[in-house]
Amino acid sequence: MPRFGELEEQVMLRLWAVHEPMAVRDVRDALLPERDLAYTTVMTVLDNLFRKGAVRRGLDGRAYRYEPVLSxxxxxxxxxxxxxxxxxxxxxxxxxxxxxxxxxxxxxxxxxxxxxLPEEPVPNEDDPAAPDPAPGLADDASPADGVGFDADLDTDTDADLDPDLG
The missing domain is CATH 1.10.1220 (Arc Repressor Mutant)
Incomplete structure (x- = not known):
């Protein structure tokens, strides 16, 4: 995540404020009257922001227009x-x-x-419409009982599955 210098931050604030791509001249004008910068200075700052990955640019005629990559x-x-x-x-x-x-x-x-972080609804035991926390298990069943579970699990080894290993 690029961190901005003071002038870069001022340029980014102008780009974020307009919600549309801006030409160098538009950015320079948006910085006035607080910052009376040369066109080439603003162009250099925008190019630096482009190389940092903070803005993208697209050609509009002969000039680039810049917009933030992230809000x-x-x-x-x-x-x-x-x-x-x-x-x-x-x-x-x-x-x-x-x-x-x-x-x-x-x-x-x-x-x-x-x-x-929306809160998960707490199940109400008295609500018949509440989802079953463990479908397929009896109320008193547990995985250790083997009830509701496939007790006859497939015990193939890697060698059984791949003839090159056997």
């Missing part, structure tokens, strides 16, 4: 995943991260967890 959210999630995997004290880092969140951010995190 801003997907890019941010990828960076977080990399940081998570490289961290030594993962649980501790997560606790510190969550402790620093505002109430609104915590609500957003709870909502995201509800979407990403």
């Amino acid at each position: 801003r959210e997907a890019h941010t999630a990828g960076l977080m995943r990399e940081d998570w995997l490289s961290g030594g004290g993962r649980a501790g880092a997560l606790v510190h991260f969550v402790e620093g969140m505002s109430p609104e951010q915590l609500d957003a995190l709870r909502d995201a967890l509800r979407v990403a």
